[in-house]
Amino acid sequence: MSSALRAPVLLRARALASSRFRVQQVVSATRVPGVTWHRGAGHLRRCPAPRVSWGGRPNPAAHLQSHRQYSASFRIFAGGLDGPAGPTSDDEGPGSGHQTRDWVGELTFLPPLDPTKEEEEIDMEAEPTTMVLPVFPLGSTAYMPFSDHILNIFEPRYRQMYSDILFNGSRRFAVPVSHPETGRLASVAPVFYLEDLKEVSEQTQDAVKYVCSHKVIGRVRIKRTLNDRVWADRTSYLKAVVEPLEDGDDDEDLSTREGQLSERFIGIIRNQTKLQEPVRFTENLIDTLSAARGEDGLWRLAGLWQSLLQNRLSAKENELSNEIQGLLRSYLANQGQDMQSKVTVQFDSLPADIRSEFTRLQQTYREESVAMVNATLYPFVVLVQCETHGERLGVFGEMLEEEEKRLQAKVALQSLFSGKGSDQASEGKDDPPLTA
Secondary structure, three states: OOOOOOOHHHHHHHHHHHOOOOHHHHHOOOOOOOOOOEEOOEEOOOOOOOOEEEOOOOOHHHHOOOOOOOHHHEEEOOOOOOOOOOOOOOOOHHHHOOOOOOHHHHOOEOOOOOOOOOOOOOOOOOOOOOEEEEEOOOOOOOOOOOOEEEEEEOOHHHHHHHHHHHHOOOOEEEOOOEOOOOOOEEOEEEEEEEEEEEEOOOOOOOOOOEEEEEEEEEEEEEEEEOOOHHHHHOOOOEEEEEEEOOOOOOOOOOHHHHHHHHHHHHHHHHHHHHOOOOEEEOHHHHHHOOOOOOOOOHHHHHHHHHHHHHHHHHHHHHHHHHHHHHHHHHHHHHOOOOOOOOEEEOHHHOOHHHHHHHHHHHHHHHHHHHHHHHHOOHHHHHHHHOOOHHHHHHHHHHHHHHHHHHHHHHHHHHHHHHHHOOOHHHOOOOOOOOOO
16 A cells, blocks of 8 residues: 555545445545536535445545645536536547557556565765665656645655655655556656655554655656665665656747647637536636646646546546435435434345445446546656657647547537527528637
């Protein structure tokens, strides 16, 4: 288990995908912070639901904390991911996780760690130009330059790592993702810089040692790991020889391509608004967007896009939560249960049809959520591994294509439906198509 308590939307999805009956975390699902829920012109009010707990331990993922850098840039509207009743498209695009490109296959990974390899010591006086950094693999999130993150640290080896980077003054460590099947570490990793550390042992009964705030200050290429054995026995943290990774085209003028990409992003925002997408960007972003180099440019666009996909995943999770709550409320009401009291339900005690429906809901969510989680992760790791800004512009442009196609398909269907129902005076002309 990782020492970092990361975004619950990702962990809950992975947990649900790996287990049939992790019910507590579904029932405990909460809204995404910093977003607005609406139904029509009025605020959505949730009907009171019985507090249902299931036998056994609650899943720890239900109690995770999250830090959402871009949460104020979105609105989530009730009505499901397909929005209010109306024309929809079978081409769901990246919001539902459909992938046509093998993003994992494009990544480069280190050789498998070898626990039998002897530990390598680096004499920094003899090799002053060699850079050695601690390695803290966090496999379920793609971290990008200039982003901010909070990690809760509880494992002894990473408690020691933080003590070491504070003592030596470096405050830096590499955070590679791992291959979803082999566990091999990515060869390019973002670099976390520790900005603030709070000791919380007393408040958490030593369950968590530190709450740490970080900023991603750059990227490194991992040349080789030095102490593979500790990865197996968990006695300490990994260290690796690394080299800084900078873009190789800093002198190239890419302003035309940057402007074109920004316009495509703006077109998506406008189309999402016109189509009343249930999860969409807010229009006040339009005047702030840029695909240029630096903190407020393409990396910010990528962070916004990643957060959009994560919010869609969270909305899908809330749909599942609502369906399960509805199923349980209906069953308990039929049993004459007081709907305002706390109820404990053993899954095995439910009727076969209820268990079957619950399993079907879980299976449907599992199939959709795994792809959606992958869409929030691996394309962005590809962005981190790009060696030039120009390459990154091309990759991010391809990431936008499926959303553009999805919106265009919905626009075409909307025009078709509105054309069929239009007044004869319109002479059957559809509204002009939206541009993306």
